[in-house]
Amino acid sequence: MCSRILQVLGRRKKLEDDTETTQLSxxxxxxxxxxxxxxxxxxxxxxxxxxxxxxxxxxxxxxxxxxxxxxxxxxxxxxxxxxxxxxxxxxxxxxxxxxxxxxxxxxxxxxxxxxxxxxxxxxxxxxxxxxxxxxxxxxxxxxxxxxxxxxxxxxxxxxxxxxxxxxxxxxxxxxxxxxxxxxxxxxxxxxxxxxxxxxxxxxxxxxxxxxxxxxxxxxxxxxxxxxxxxxxxxxxxxxxxxxxxxxxxxxxxxxxxxxxxxxxxxxxxxxxxxxxxxxxxxxxxxxxxxxxxxxxxxxxxxxxxxxxxxxxxxxxxxxxxxxxxxxxxxxxxxxxxxxxxxxxxxxxxxxxxxxxxxxxxxxxxxxxxxxxxxxxxxxxxxxxxxxxxxxxxxxxxMSIGTLLAYTIVAVCVLILRFEDENQDGRQSEDNSMLGHLFNRPVKTLPTALTSSISSWATVVYSALAVLLCYLVVNYSNLMVEKEAWPIALTAICGILMVIVLIAIGVQPRTSMNLSFKVPWVPFVPALSVIFNVYLMMQLDTNTWIRFAVWMAAGFVIYVFYSIPNSLAGNSSGDNYQLSNVAYTNDAYAEEKPKAEVISKF
Incomplete structure (x- = not known):
């Protein structure tokens, strides 16, 4: 049951090869x-x-x-x-x-x-x-x-x-x-x-x-x-x-x-x-x-x-x-x-x-x-x-939605840069888990295992960033007063974040050619995550309450409309090739002719 729920929540957009097709001008x-x-x-x-x-x-x-x-x-x-x-x-x-x-x-x-x-x-x-x-x-x-x-x-x-x-x-x-x-x-x-x-x-x-x-x-x-x-x-x-x-x-x-x-x-x-x-x-x-x-x-x-x-x-x-x-x-x-x-x-x-x-x-x-x-x-x-x-x-x-979007985009950069875009099932040779974490022996091409390591490391880094920013925002006065426990906990978070970033950085990277790439990965996206989370932590409690109400309304729509009607759920299979990332103009126009884009105006 849990695996089925995770599969539904994690299903991804199916992408085609034609990036130019669009009915927009x-x-x-x-x-x-x-x-x-x-x-x-x-x-x-x-x-x-x-x-x-x-x-x-x-x-x-x-x-x-x-x-x-x-x-x-x-x-x-x-x-x-x-x-x-x-x-x-x-x-x-x-x-x-x-x-x-x-x-x-x-x-x-x-x-x-x-x-x-x-x-x-x-x-x-x-x-x-x-x-x-x-x-x-x-x-x-x-x-x-x-x-x-x-x-x-x-x-x-x-x-x-x-x-x-x-x-x-x-x-x-x-x-x-x-x-x-x-x-x-x-x-x-x-x-x-x-x-x-x-x-x-x-x-x-x-x-x-x-x-x-x-x-x-x-x-x-x-x-x-x-x-x-x-x-x-x-x-x-x-x-x-x-x-x-x-x-x-x-x-x-x-x-x-x-x-x-x-x-x-x-x-x-x-x-x-x-x-x-x-x-x-x-x-x-x-x-x-x-x-x-x-x-x-x-x-x-x-x-x-x-x-x-x-x-x-x-x-x-x-x-x-x-x-x-x-x-x-x-x-x-x-x-x-x-x-x-x-x-x-x-x-x-x-x-x-x-x-x-x-x-x-x-x-x-x-x-x-x-x-x-x-x-x-x-x-x-x-x-x-x-x-x-x-x-x-x-x-x-206005800010909380923007900052959350910025954070997710930075996290996505970290995930994509180290993903196995070919998904060809390459397997790594047996080695200790510590060796895999720090890419020893050195692998030059991403595998399913290295992609998984970088993805989970990104999740851990993001969680540590939330904890670090929470401590800095809410307990900075105690740190100034040289209270031991917030200083120690902040230092531990910082050290763990550096270790996790090193583990991400040494993983083999995708060879996909793009017209623009973020430089100094993983450090630039990691800094973006920290700064965005820090600013989100600065927002007051009432803002978070109003945000929760807005999200609750969205979850109702997602559960009762999006899950049953999503094209990603109604199409066959959940995988796609990142090496050919593209869209057709109207995904559902080809999937279901009765839902073609029409104009009555």
Whole structure:
């Protein structure tokens, strides 16, 4: 019974040889993909995050926080890039985990990506609405309160946000018209976003004052001393820099939307990895320039955490630049909103194509060549949440799904790199278990045994990473006080993790040729796992409770719909050849003709 359950949960996607067949429009270039990654990421964070982190967490060292966050994001980005080279299909981390780990883990990832993109879209819409409302002296808010029911629920907004509703509806229509049209708008908006940021940075150079990086504690005005730390470049110390990096990491969330375009990108094995890395570099340079100019133009302790650029340019008496930046911020938020909404129907489409979610969501409109039903459902769900809910309590849930997806992708890199892709039954000669663990005598080609060793070692490493991060997050105070048991347990975890990594690293590796591979395996994916798990441990208990409720709803769907209807379960056999990783456009269209992709719109 247990073996049957494990077989069901671990069944994998059957893959065919044709990577080019798709009913989606394959029209996106590297420039389009890079603009999509930049636009979806460089939104509200570019105009808010730098000032907030500088004032409250890191001071002028916010530029170091962004650097640390960029390195951590790069680990996840290059893991995504390798999987984009392996599996150039719509669905992002959902597809990646389905072809490597199994159906149950793939469903968890896909379900959490839905959560991430829905809340991301709704939160950006509410942010843009609040930004516009602030410019109008909160006139819209007063009117919306008059037009809304009189209720007092903590988890709901105090009024219907009709502007957020309208903006998401307009963008949903735009996405439904066609991919090329919507990406053209995204490219234009992203261009204006980068011009706005460039204008702010260049204008800021005329007001740079390095004294703002060197305030002593005695020189800080009295009204700021309680919250300004110790002054200088590192007013909150190393701890503040790392705490700032944890916050800044969320400013890089969004590049993964590029990986959902595998069926719409030209030459996806090369263009998607390149676009992911290019977008991450552009985003880092923008954040680095913004944070540096802001803290050099005006003291970190007197930054406005909600709208730093308008505040600073008002202080230096440049109102024209202030309004240019304000207008650019609205354009940037629109771009970010489009980037947040774009990948959601692609994930729904990919899951529905596999019958993991309801198959009608995989319908492709013949005229626009977009997943029309999935796009409408995505827009409707995000619009309702943006209009009704107070998202301040849900914002952390955006991160938990993203971080879990990043973690699974990094784990999949470790599994795939050492897997026996030929599955030809090569057997190892008898040897001691210790010898097998450290590949003695040396084998140059993976076998079933070496693949199993690397897979189980990856599981052990991941478990140790969870324990280590839990100890560091929850017992760091005891460690500072030199309490023996948490120090000893942390040291043991660290030593065991190093040993496990060595055992993984010495195993024979696959010889598969890819257009892009993660360098320095197993260390880069291992660092990505640690950083992602650490950030997940930083989230509060209420976030984990809400996450559990969302997952419980997903498990109900999985048990009562996905297991009986999954194509992986209805097809013959559960094995596939990793050396020919590919998809057909619509898996179930060939398996069951009655479920062909149709269009009634």
């Amino acid at each position: 394959r029209c996106l270039s590297v420039i389009d993909l890079t603009a999509l990654g930049v636009g979806s990421t460089l939104g509200l964070g570019a105009y808010v995050l730098a000032g907030a982190v500088a004032k409250n967490t890191a001071g002028p060292a916010v530029i170091i926080s962004f650097l640390v966050a960029a390195v951590a994001s790069a680990f996840a980005a290059i893991c995504y890039a390798e999987f984009a080279a392996r599996v150039p299909k719509a669905g992002s981390a959902y597809v990646y985990s389905y072809v490597t780990v199994g159906e149950f883990v793939a469903f968890i990832i896909g379900w959490n990506l839905i959560l991430e993109y829905v809340i991301g879209t709704a939160s950006v819409a509410r942010g843009m609405s609040s930004y516009v409302d602030a410019l109008a002296n909160f006139t819209m808010r007063e009117k919306f309160i008059e037009w809304s029911p009189d209720w007092d629920y903590e988890f709901l907004s105090e009024y219907f946000d009709y502007l957020s509703l309208g903006v998401i509806i307009v963008l949903t229509v735009l996405l439904s018209i066609g991919v090329k049209e919507s990406t053209m708008v995204n490219n234009i908006f992203t261009f204006f976003n980068l011009v706005t940021i460039g204008t702010a940075i260049i204008a800021g150079f005329w007001h740079l004052n390095f004294k703002n990086w060197n305030y002593t504690k005695e020189e800080i005005p009295e009204q700021f001393k309680e919250t300004a730390g110790e002054g200088g470049f590192f007013p909150f110390g190393f701890k503040g820099v790392m705490a700032g990096a944890a916050t800044c990491f969320y400013g890089f969330v969004g590049f993964d939307c590029v990986a959902t375009t595998g069926e719409e990108a030209k030459n996806p094995q090369k263009s998607i990895p390149l676009a992911i890395l290019l977008s991450l570099i552009i985003i880092f340079l923008a954040y680095f320039g913004i944070s540096g100019v802001l803290t050099l133009m005006w003291p970190y302790f007197d930054q406005d955490p909600n709208a730093p650029f308008p505040y600073v340019f008002e202080k230096v008496e440049w109102p024209v630049v202030k309004w240019i930046v304000t207008g650019g911020a609205i354009v940037a938020l629109t771009t970010s909103l489009l980037g947040a909404l774009f990948p959601l129907p692609r994930v729904l489409y990919a899951m529905a194509s596999d019958r993991i979610l309801f198959s009608r969501l995989a319908n492709i409109n013949k005229k626009t060549k977009t997943p029309l039903v999935a796009t409408i459902v995505s827009g409707a769900l995000a619009a309702i949440m943006a209009m009704l809910f107070n998202l301040s309590q849900l914002i952390d849930m």
